Amino acid sequence: MGMFGTSGIRGPVGETVTADLALDVGRAVGSDLAARDAEGRVVVGRDPRESGELLVDALAAGLRETGADVVDLGVAATPTVARAVAWGDAGAGVSVTASHNPAPDNGIKLWQPSGQAYDADLRAEIERRLREAAFDLRAWDGLGTRTEWDAAPDHVERLVAATDLSGAPDVVVDLGNGAGGVTVDALTELGCSVETLNAQPDGTFPGRPSEPTAENCASLAALVRESDAEVGIAHDGDADRARAVAADGTFLSGDATLALFAGEAASEGDRVAVPVDTSLAVEDYLAERGIDVERTRVGDVYVAEAATDPGVAFGGEPSGAWIWPGETLCPDGPYAACKLVELASERPLTERLADVPDYPIRRDSVETDEKAAVMERVREAVDAEYDDVATLDGVRVGVDGGWFLLRASGTQPLVRVTAEARDERRAEELFEAARSLVASAR
Incomplete structure (x- = not known):
């Protein structure tokens, strides 16, 4: 996974997330819009974290350097920002937020005019521009503007x-x-x-x-x-x-x-x-x-x-x-x-x-510093033992009356183990079988 994970960039302020980073993300997003001949207007909003104020300032500066016009929504819900891309005839939206993470964190998430987050291809292009400092900065008379808009109503x-x-x-x-x-x-x-x-x-x-x-x-x-x-x-x-x-x-x-x-x-x-x-x-x-x-x-x-x-x-x-x-x-x-x-x-x-079934489900995590190697050995073992195996995200095994999932954590040195069945005994059996697979692969 690159710099932009499934939830955008997210991490501690002053370490992972800095004003320097926000400045360059603004430059990368603005340069990408210009290269794609997309609408050169970007809506920006943030959650209530105080660090978001300086990050938005840096982000806006980077966008304006590329000639993009910034529409600042101030403190705004992320879905308000995402929807406002289309409402404001903008080419992109940026939420400065760490969502449900604790107060020391902040982050940056990018939105398309459809309201969809930047997909893998768009994220990869922004990462490339950040990595290569591939920014198209404008001269003094080609800078973008910054205006405010309350999109909440x-x-x-x-x-x-x-x-x-x-x-x-x-x-x-x-x-x-x-x-x-x-x-x-x-x-x-x-x-x-x-x-x-x-x-x-x-x-x-x-x-x-x-x-x-x-x-x-x-x-x-x-x-x-x-x-x-x-x-x-x-x-x-x-x-x-x-x-x-x-x-x-x-x-x-x-x-x-x-x-x-x-x-x-x-x-x-x-x-x-x-x-x-x-x-x-x-x-x-x-x-x-x-x-x-x-x-x-x-x-x-x-x-x-x-x-x-x-x-x-x-x-x-x-x-x-x-x-x-x-x-x-x-x-x-x-x-x-x-x-x-x-x-x-x-x-x-x-x-x-009362209409929704409630089945027993078991969840746990196994610590390992070799997630990739462990998961590769798990895949080999599962392929040899089970028929219904899916590797879309981790290894998911379907069996009669239930399933289990073994999946490497995206942020921690853990392999997560989940098992579920329609009855208690079967759920426990599947959970123990799944844990044993991880233990044997360590």
Whole structure:
């Protein structure tokens, strides 16, 4: 994987992510747009991290040096930035964000006019320009401009237009001190009574860690359970993710949320794009409705790429990234929030959850400093022993009644082990078999 991983550039400020890097990314993006004769306007926005202010300044300077005009959205949700590329007739968009990562990190993610993140070819070209300092800088009289634009009202307007509520449910929204305020504005305009948690944007994330996990959202679940709210919503720092809480305080698993979204978005004969580590429960739930599952590599970038196919009606990752390709190819947390409230307004989420199977799943990680070599030996062993083997992302083995996945971590010296089956004993057997494969390959 190059400098731009599936989530763009991301890492500690002052180490991986610096003003020098942001300057050069701006130069590379602007030079690439000019070389492709694309629209020389770039929308830029950031999450509430204080480091984002200087990174945007550096990025904007690099873009302007190539003659690109910068449209600065200020603090904005990442899906607002991604959508604003098309709304602003721009050639590209840049989010300065580390998304759900902790406060010391920041990052840079690039967007196409379709709302899709830069694909592998575009990322590779930007990396080449960074590596070779292949920048097309302009003279003093050819520099680009920098203007400001608040695109949040445009996003709110789109959300309201795309949402059809049966009544106006009470909602609690935990913004996680992030940039997802458009969710609150849209739901309020739709007539919902909205109570907020951690609503003040603050890049130190004082209210809770930025990632909206069940553990981090315990306060949200408690508030929903003890109130009259019909649904709770949680976002991460840049609001590309959305997670849900049912009226009884149940935090919906990512797989259950994926099943519910996909079942509503897709029709019989459609396909749904999901990563290779998605639960069998999603596949079974959708199969009952005549909907097929297409598995992708892990990462919303890969889900979005699959969603460009006209036969794919929805794409999602259990981590909380949801893509409706007919709306936009970026994961849009506020749009997902509105869809969750729409679902809850028609039928309680607790009732909907009862329709989704819940299978035992086991997850663990094995430490190793030789991930590539271990995975190569695992592939050889699996090929010799099993018939249904897929190597799209790691090694995924399908067996009667279940599956297991062995996959090298993209950021840590670990091989991740996942196993699932439709009954407890089979899940445990598969998990032990998978762990043994990794242990033998070390």
